[in-house]
Amino acid sequence: MLRAQNLCWLKNGKAILNHISFELHPGECLGLVGPNGSGKSSLLKILAFLEPPTSGELWFQGQPIPKHVPLDVRRKIAIVFQEPLLLNTTVWENIAIGLKIRSIPKQEIMNRIMYWLQQFGIAHLAKQSARSLSGGEAQRVSLARALVLEPDILFLDEPFSALDAPTKEALRTDLSKIFRSTHITTVMVSHDFQDIERLTERALILIQGQVAADAAPAALLAAPQSPEADQFLSHWRLTFGN
Numbered sequence: 001m002l003r004a005q006n007l008c009w010l011k012n013g014k015a016i017l018n019h020i021s022f023e024l025h026p027g028e029c030l031g032l033v034g035p036n037g038s039g040k041s042s043l044l045k046i047l048a049f050l051e052p053p054t055s056g057e058l059w060f061q062g063q064p065i066p067k068h069v070p071l072d073v074r075r076k077i078a079i080v081f082q083e084p085l086l087l088n089t090t091v092w093e094n095i096a097i098g099l100k101i102r103s104i105p106k107q108e109i110m111n112r113i114m115y116w117l118q119q120f121g122i123a124h125l126a127k128q129s130a131r132s133l134s135g136g137e138a139q140r141v142s143l144a145r146a147l148v149l150e151p152d153i154l155f156l157d158e159p160f161s162a163l164d165a166p167t168k169e170a171l172r173t174d175l176s177k178i179f180r181s182t183h184i185t186t187v188m189v190s191h192d193f194q195d196i197e198r199l200t201e202r203a204l205i206l207i208q209g210q211v212a213a214d215a216a217p218a219a220l221l222a223a224p225q226s227p228e229a230d231q232f233l234s235h236w237r238l239t240f241g242n
């Protein structure tokens, strides 16, 4: 589905990402995890076509991605950020906007929105102004707005980090069910290994812009693959009681 080949990203003479290579398979849910400043969000931006790499290649559905990514390719992905960026209109309109831009028929727009409002338990908020939502509700709207587009890849950048513990737990539980039922190809950034362990089946540990480990979360806890990954995971091993 997506192949990164020797991706490097330099900014102001500094190597932010260093020779990153991996392949994301259809239906896979991949976590990008690592300490603050390790390059997780930078890598997500490159994978989601928001920034071109300085060198290396990105392949999507068997095609190399050019520097200027065509609109029809961009429209195959959806991104959710840490802060939900909602328009100053109703919840329904926020979720509908991407479908209207794509000229999806009216009845299908209604069906898809109703489906995702229900999946995220926010149908009662449909007519409410997005400005009046709590942080957890707003992030649910943001996720519904992305999933309603039926993207080929869903990118999530720290989707829970602005939420308090109970709100985060409730959303993580709902998202986990949605991932299991839809099998949507997903790349999720988090600095919290618990998010990765709960939601993804494979994790890349990034340390200083390099892949320090690449395996299933449980396998990494048992055998971290590198001293850098081992050091990052030592805290989480205590948390998980391993």
Ligand SMILES: Nc1ncnc2c1ncn2[C@@H]1O[C@H](COP(=O)(O)OP(=O)(O)OP(=O)(O)O)[C@@H](O)[C@H]1O
Residues within 6 Å of the ligand: 011, 012, 016, 034, 035, 036, 037, 038, 039, 040, 041, 042, 043, 191
């Ligand atoms: N546009 C940019 N220009 C210059 N430096 C940048 C830019 N974007 C990111 N960086 C630098 O790249 C490094 C990695 O940043 P990035 O946000 O990708 O890390 P991260 O792992 O997502 O961190 P966090 O968990 O704190 O969000 C940091 O040192 C950051 O200052």
